[in-house]
Amino acid sequence: MASAAQIADRRREDARFRLLELAKLGVVGAPKVVRRHEADITIHCAGKDPVAEDKQKALLSAIEIVVAAGHAITDLTVYLSDDANVQTIAFVGSTAGDREPTIFLGGKAGKTSCKAKGDQPVVIQGGIGAGGRERGIADQQYDGTAHWFGNPKRLALMEATMIHELGHVLHEQHDPSMFWDLKASVIPPAVAGSGWLNAALDVSQYATKGPLEFVAEVFTGRLLGKVYAATVDNAYAAANGP
Numbered sequence: 001m002a003s004a005a006q007i008a009d010r011r012r013e014d015a016r017f018r019l020l021e022l023a024k025l026g027v028v029g030a031p032k033v034v035r036r037h038e039a040d041i042t043i044h045c046a047g048k049d050p051v052a053e054d055k056q057k058a059l060l061s062a063i064e065i066v067v068a069a070g071h072a073i074t075d076l077t078v079y080l081s082d083d084a085n086v087q088t089i090a091f092v093g094s095t096a097g098d099r100e101p102t103i104f105l106g107g108k109a110g111k112t113s114c115k116a117k118g119d120q121p122v123v124i125q126g127g128i129g130a131g132g133r134e135r136g137i138a139d140q141q142y143d144g145t146a147h148w149f150g151n152p153k154r155l156a157l158m159e160a161t162m163i164h165e166l167g168h169v170l171h172e173q174h175d176p177s178m179f180w181d182l183k184a185s186v187i188p189p190a191v192a193g194s195g196w197l198n199a200a201l202d203v204s205q206y207a208t209k210g211p212l213e214f215v216a217e218v219f220t221g222r223l224l225g226k227v228y229a230a231t232v233d234n235a236y237a238a239a240n241g242p
């Protein structure tokens with residue numbers, strides 16, 4: 001179990017990686033602050049992101065879904081970029097060792113991970129991604145959305161991606177000790193013995209990456225109406241998911 005000092009250390013380390021990500025952005029425009037459920041959502045757009053509008057729409061709708069499920073949203077900073085080198089990732093730590101939730105939506109945030117050929121029969125829920133890119137709940141949402149006007153498939157994918165990233169932020173708020181242990185690959189026995197990896201096969205390929213991704217993927221799936229088997233629910237509870 002991570003001590004308070006270890007939690008602070010890991011948050012500071014997380015903040016250093018956030019600064020590395022920030023350095024990739026180049027010129028960042030003046031932020032737009034949107035107030036939602038008593039929280040300030042500060043949105044920065046780096047360069048010219050052609051899908052920035054959709055990303056903001058997906059972000060705000062993801063926040064509504066998360067709040068409707070009974071979770072509290074805190075102040076949040078979001079960076080949008082169409083640069084493929086900018087990751088889609090959540091950072092939670094601050095340089096002072098406390099909490100500073102920041103989400104980056106990089107160049108791949110609106111693109112689905114295509115299914116690998118020959119992926120039959122389905123061994124992992126949602127299929128396996130081509131070219132080493134794991135498929136997640138976001139890809140399942142993309143697959144399951146009909147294409148009418150505009151780009152609803154892309155919007156559904158972005159919305160799920162945002163819920164996933166908010167899931168990481170909420171997991172850290174819910175149980176910082178558990179979150180930072182898992183982040184440092186210190187797997188508590190309860191999680192190691194929970195069967196999470198086997199359960200992950202019923203969630204998504206991305207969920208198999210590690211217990212933190214498993215939690216964020218189950219969180220996303222549940223909020224989007226998916227119902228999982230008890231094996232999944234038990235493993236989620238063992239990792240103290242939000």
Ligand SMILES: [Zn+2]
Binds near residue numbers: 164165212213216
């Ligand atoms: Zn994740």
